[in-house]
Amino acid sequence: MRLTSLYEVLAKRRAHGQKSLAVLLDPDHLDEASCEQVLELSRAHPVDYFFMGGSLVMNTRQASLIRFIKSRSEVPVLLFPSHSLHLDPQADGILLLSLISGRNPDFLIGQHVISAPLLRASNLQILPTGYMLVDTGRQTTASYMSGTTPLPHDKPGIAACTAMAGEQLGLRLMYLDGGSGAMYPVSAAMIKAVRQAVDIPIIVGGGINTTEKAQAALTAGADVIVVGNQIEKAPAFLAEMSKVVRSFNAVLNVTV
Numbered sequence: 001m002r003l004t005s006l007y008e009v010l011a012k013r014r015a016h017g018q019k020s021l022a023v024l025l026d027p028d029h030l031d032e033a034s035c036e037q038v039l040e041l042s043r044a045h046p047v048d049y050f051f052m053g054g055s056l057v058m059n060t061r062q063a064s065l066i067r068f069i070k071s072r073s074e075v076p077v078l079l080f081p082s083h084s085l086h087l088d089p090q091a092d093g094i095l096l097l098s099l100i101s102g103r104n105p106d107f108l109i110g111q112h113v114i115s116a117p118l119l120r121a122s123n124l125q126i127l128p129t130g131y132m133l134v135d136t137g138r139q140t141t142a143s144y145m146s147g148t149t150p151l152p153h154d155k156p157g158i159a160a161c162t163a164m165a166g167e168q169l170g171l172r173l174m175y176l177d178g179g180s181g182a183m184y185p186v187s188a189a190m191i192k193a194v195r196q197a198v199d200i201p202i203i204v205g206g207g208i209n210t211t212e213k214a215q216a217a218l219t220a221g222a223d224v225i226v227v228g229n230q231i232e233k234a235p236a237f238l239a240e241m242s243k244v245v246r247s248f249n250a251v252l253n254v255t256v
């Protein structure tokens with residue numbers, strides 16, 4: 001029997017209006033003890049995905065952390081790499097990011113060429129993702145490290161056209177990211193504009209640190225919300241985020 005792919009699950013959930021929660025695990029901010037705490041919480045408060053990655057990655061913990069998670073949890077681990085050096089075949093899949101908000105060819109195609117044979121040789125499920133960095137008040141590590149200018153926060157039209165172009169190029173997911181620890185999250189107006197512009201699932205992250213901000217992103221049209229920083233600061237926030245996503249899905253009365 002063919003197993004349902006990660007992408008098919010995301011597309012079905014989108015078709016049914018179901019929302020998902022992704023917890024971002026940054027190897028620079030995590031050790032086995034804090035990881036275990038997150039896993040423990042995720043058993044009582046459902047999480048749909050663990051995204052693994054960071055904009056810098058200053059240590060070599062990622063591989064052992066993925067092994068640790070895979071030995072203790074059924075939640076799919078998706079690589080969220082900032083560089084081709086950060087690939088790891090132990091994960092379930094990879095958000096293969098094309099940084100379409102920027103104009104740096106290395107992050108539009110260069111890193112992908114380097115990664116291609118490694119990905120081909122792995123069993124990682126590939127999720128081609130249009131990655132859009134959005135200005136959210138201060139320069140983030142992601143925009144500095146990628147050498148790209150983020151999309152202006154108050155220009156939903158540019159975001160919509162960028163997403164539209166990404167979808168026309170065949171990208172399967174769109175990720176609107178204010179960057180880790182953003183001062184304020186991507187605006188509802190921008191999420192709505194992108195929602196109207198494309199049919200593919202939309203991931204939104206960066207600066208979601210209250211239930212209100214999570215609700216606003218989901219109401220505006222995010223299919224997946226990503227939370228990292230706030231869960232690192234206060235792990236119990238995972239339970240709150242899980243509750244917000246479940247309450248959105250409860251009214252739909254479908255399970256995908």
Ligand code: 1GP
Nearest residue numbers: 180181205206207228229
């Ligand atoms: C960053 O979207 C993620 O790339 C999550 O951001 O750490 O601010 O939650 P936070």
